Amino acid sequence: xxxxxxxxxxxxxxxxxxxxxxWQLSAHARRLATLAIAGLLFxxxxxxxxxxxxAAPALLLLIGYRADRPSAIGAELATGAELMTEGEQGxxxxxxxxxxxxxARVRLRPAPWITGGDAELGADGWYRLPFVPxxxxxxxxxxxxxxxxxxxxxxxxRLTVGVPSVTCHPRLAVLDSLVVLSKLPARLGEHTSRxxxxxxxxxxxxxxxxxxxxxxxxxxxxxxxxxxxxxxFTAERAQNVVVLIDVSTDVGEPGRSSxxxxxxxxxxxxxxYLAARDRVAVISFGRKLQWIASAxxxxxxxxxxxxxxxxxxxxxxxxGGLSALPHSALPPGALVIVFSPLLSLRLVEALRELRxxxxxxxxxxxxxxxxxxxxGRNRAITQLARRIWRMEQExxxxxxRELGIPVVAWDGQAPLDEPLxxxxxxxxxxxxxxxx
Amino acid sequence: xxxxxSLIAVCLxxxxxxxxxALPAAGARPGAKPTxxxxxxxxxxxxxxxxxxxxxxxxxxxxxxxxxxxxxxxSAPERMWQxxxxxLIAVPWPQLLIVAVIGLEALHPPAPxxxxxxxxxxxxxxxxxxxxxxxxxxxxxxxxxxxxxxxxGLAAISVAAAALPASSTGSGSGWLAVLAAVAAILAAALxxxx
Numbered sequence: 001x002x003x004x005x006x007x008x009x010x011x012x013x014x015x016x017x018x019x020x021x022x023w024q025l026s027a028h029a030r031r032l033a034t035l036a037i038a039g040l041l042f043x044x045x046x047x048x049x050x051x052x053x054x055a056a057p058a059l060l061l062l063i064g065y066r067a068d069r070p071s072a073i074g075a076e077l078a079t080g081a082e083l084m085t086e087g088e089q090g091x092x093x094x095x096x097x098x099x100x101x102x103x104a105r106v107r108l109r110p111a112p113w114i115t116g117g118d119a120e121l122g123a124d125g126w127y128r129l130p131f132v133p134x135x136x137x138x139x140x141x142x143x144x145x146x147x148x149x150x151x152x153x154x155x156x157x158r159l160t161v162g163v164p165s166v167t168c169h170p171r172l173a174v175l176d177s178l179v180v181l182s183k184l185p186a187r188l189g190e191h192t193s194r195x196x197x198x199x200x201x202x203x204x205x206x207x208x209x210x211x212x213x214x215x216x217x218x219x220x221x222x223x224x225x226x227x228x229x230x231x232x233f234t235a236e237r238a239q240n241v242v243v244l245i246d247v248s249t250d251v252g253e254p255g256r257s258s259x260x261x262x263x264x265x266x267x268x269x270x271x272x273y274l275a276a277r278d279r280v281a282v283i284s285f286g287r288k289l290q291w292i293a294s295a296x297x298x299x300x301x302x303x304x305x306x307x308x309x310x311x312x313x314x315x316x317x318x319x320g321g322l323s324a325l326p327h328s329a330l331p332p333g334a335l336v337i338v339f340s341p342l343l344s345l346r347l348v349e350a351l352r353e354l355r356x357x358x359x360x361x362x363x364x365x366x367x368x369x370x371x372x373x374x375x376g377r378n379r380a381i382t383q384l385a386r387r388i389w390r391m392e393q394e395x396x397x398x399x400x401r402e403l404g405i406p407v408v409a410w411d412g413q414a415p416l417d418e419p420l421x422x423x424x425x426x427x428x429x430x431x432x433x434x435x436x
Numbered sequence: 437x438x439x440x441x442s443l444i445a446v447c448l449x450x451x452x453x454x455x456x457x458a459l460p461a462a463g464a465r466p467g468a469k470p471t472x473x474x475x476x477x478x479x480x481x482x483x484x485x486x487x488x489x490x491x492x493x494x495x496x497x498x499x500x501x502x503x504x505x506x507x508x509x510x511s512a513p514e515r516m517w518q519x520x521x522x523x524l525i526a527v528p529w530p531q532l533l534i535v536a537v538i539g540l541e542a543l544h545p546p547a548p549x550x551x552x553x554x555x556x557x558x559x560x561x562x563x564x565x566x567x568x569x570x571x572x573x574x575x576x577x578x579x580x581x582x583x584x585x586x587x588x589g590l591a592a593i594s595v596a597a598a599a600l601p602a603s604s605t606g607s608g609s610g611w612l613a614v615l616a617a618v619a620a621i622l623a624a625a626l627x628x629x630x
Contacts (some may be wrong), residue, residue: 027528028566033559037539040618050548052618053594054538054555057587058562061580105570151579152568387592 006211007232016076016097021148021157022068029154032058038148064152073148075097076125079141079164080275086136086171092129092163097098104148104213108163111256126379136170136263138309160346169305170260170384173268174415178276180362181239181335189238190277194427197235205229228270240281240294240331242359243275243304246309246347247286252369258341259365259411263308268416280304281320281329284311285340287346293328323357335360341367342407355403364416364421365399367393442568443487445604448624449561454569456554468543475536480586482529486568530565534558555591594608 025033035236039055042048047367062373084090096104108129117130133139146159184193192201205221208228221229245266250259266282273280274296281294282304290306292300292307322330330336336359354361371386397407417424439599454475458468510518567574577584 027530027569028562029529030528031534031562031565035562038535039555042538042542043618046542048542048546048548048551049598050546050551051538052525053548053591053598054551054558056590056594057555057559057584060587060590063583104574142502149570153570153572153576180596356600396581432464 014283016074016095018072019075019159020072020100021070021155021159023150023155024314025065026149026154029062032062032154035347035428037089048161061152062154064150065154069150069155070098073159073163075146075159077161077163078125079166081244082164083167083169084133085169086133089132089413090133090141090166092141092144094129094138094146094161095125096127096146097125099148103151104146104281107147108130108141109143109145110159111140113137113139115143116142117285120173134165135260136309138167140165147308154279164402167309170264170267170308172271173265173410173412175268175272175417175420176415177417177420179272179335179337179420179423180427181333182427183332183333184239185331186236187238188280190237191237191239193235193237195235195237199233199236201234201236203232204232206232221346237250237260238278238296240279241270241335242281242283242334242336243270243273243285244285244296244336244338244340245308245311246338246342246344248347249285249341251341251343251367256368258366258369258414259311261368261410262339262341263311265366265410265416267305267308269337269339271301274301274304278332281331282324283309283329284308285344285350286311289325291329293326294331294334320387322354330354330359333358336362339365339366341365342393343367348396348400349387351400351405352403355405361405363405363407364419365397365405365407367409368411438569439564439568442564442571443483445564446486446561446568447483449557449564450483453533453537453554453557453561454479456539456550456557457537457544459550460544463545465543468540469541471536471540475540478529478533478536481524481527483523486565488525489569521618523605530562546598548595552595555597556588559587 036055036058039051039058040052043051043055066093074095076095076097078093079090092108094106096106106119106121106127106129108119108131110116110131113133113135115132115134117132118126119128120268122128129144131141133141138434141163144161144163146161147156148159163371178191180191182194184191196203205218206229208230212230218229218230218231229298243266247259247262250257252258254260270280270282276380277296279296280300282292284290288312290307292303295303336354338347338351338361340363342348342363342365351361351363371389372382383417400407406423408422410416410419440443456470457475518627537554537558541551544550563574566572567576
């Protein structure tokens with residue numbers, strides 16, 4: 001039974017606001033009133049004075065209803081952080097002022113995928129309501145239920161305060177080692193290339209030529225050979241990486257669905273390559289095609305995260321071939337890392353097209369869900385359909401491998417280094433793939 | 437833990453008030469048995485409602501962790517069960533229990549001290565119920581102690597008035613005792629500074 005006045009107020013973090021409140025009889029007061037009225041009624045009906053005595057304490061307790069109560073309270077809301085990561089703890093802060101003698105209980109009613117903790121009242125008068133988001137996205141935190149009582153607990157009022165949404169970034173998949181192409185563009189970076197240059201990786205020695213820097217003379221080799229020998233180092237280059245996220249199909253248990261895994265893996269990979277000073281572009285293959293031109297640096301990381309947060313929405317260009325994308329989104333000679341459940345034949349065709357255009361493509365399969373086995377009379381047909389579906393999936397992966405596109409599976413738990421290990425040990429020879 | 441203790445206290449006090457109002461079994465007027473059954477039902481449903489409301493917070497939190505989209509359609513038995521449960525929750529069982537218990541007491545031969553004890557246990561029950569519902573401590577009733585003491589004093593006066601032998605055998609003496617008790621209570625209520 002909820003006959004108490006409940007007022008819903010939408011508050012955004014900011015200055016103190018005055019909220020009018022309406023006090024109503026509490027359940028405790030109604031029970032006391034019942035006891036008092038029933039006692040008096042039975043006293044009159046039965047003409048027994050002891051029933052009037054039974055009503056006496058309840059009647060006296062009810063006189064507290066006359067006490068003054070505030071007609072408005074001040075509410076101030078603040079959020080600890082608007083940007084969060086999955087599994088990270090955040091807090092909503094609420095301060096109520098003007099309560100006078102009234103007491104308040106504050107509770108967070110969390111939205112889906114949010115776990116709320118118990119409210120704690122700090123010495124500064126702020127209620128701290130901890131919460132943990134369990135899934136990436138722009139998530140509403142929920143609402144705060146505020147219940148207030150007077151000091152006699154005879155009246156109460158309820159307020160529901162809406163909390164602003166938080167942006168929850170996906171948990172980054174762990175990737176320590178990088179897939180590096182054997183042929184890198186002429187751009188300064190951190191990857192060792194096969195060409196001699198000004199890096200710090202030793203490549204060999206050669207004869208000294210007038211004009212060479214004397215500090216690079218290799219004196220042991222010079223002594224052995226009798227002529228001046230010079231140390232040669234390899235050049236250090238940056239590579240272009242394109243991270244392609246396929247969120248066109250989202251299958252599996254929420255929280256561990258293919259889109260969840262693709263987004264976490266893509267975010268982790270993009271951040272890792274950006275940390276290595278590489279130029280990273282991101283293409284989101286969802287209901288529409290969204291992309292970010294390749295760039296480096298912190299701002300690019302923010303742009304990528306923003307794109308990932310809106311991946312799968314209706315924003316972007318109509319889905320077509322990836323050939324329509326500009327060079328800035330698909331730089332020639334770039335390494336293309338695809339995170340996909342490979343359920344979209346459109347994407348498979350696009351990958352074929354990319355490979356034919358000479359891109360080095362690697363696919364990380366994020367499909368962990370399996371179709372259910374079925375039950376009852378249709379079980380045999382379901383199992384047959386499942387087998388056919390599996391064979392089709394195997395055929396798709398086989399055809400990609402035949403084209404020179406390696407397909408590795410990631411379960412979402414282990415670091416990405418594990419499936420990518422065969423391609424991270426040494427520079428990846430793209431020409432070798434073309435000749436397969 | 438404190439919640440469980442409050443629940444146990446409410447349960448014991450409910451059992452105590454129903455049992456006390458039902459005693460003595462002999463000499464009760466007709467209608468005592470149905471009233472007793474009604475009181476027991478009210479006690480059981482009231483307790484179930486209280487237990488359900490105290491676990492509702494945890495259940496909501498658990499649901500929120502799960503799949504956001506629930507079942508779109510419920511089966512007929514599930515729908516009926518939900519409707520029945522919401523109807524049962526909507527009934528004010530504690531109030532009905534209070535009325536049933538006082539009615540049960542009224543169906544028994546007059547015993548002023550017996551009614552006074554029932555009144556005290558009922559007060560304890562209401563305090564325990566409020567504590568269990570709000571999750572607050574019993575100490576919150578500390579400010580009300582003077583009022584409770586005054587109320588108990590008035591109850592004692594009423595019981596004493598009822599226990600005194602009537603000046604006459606007519607109905608007038610009973611009326612007078614009741615009116616005197618009510619007047620004393622109202623006077624106290626108006627005079628007490630709150």
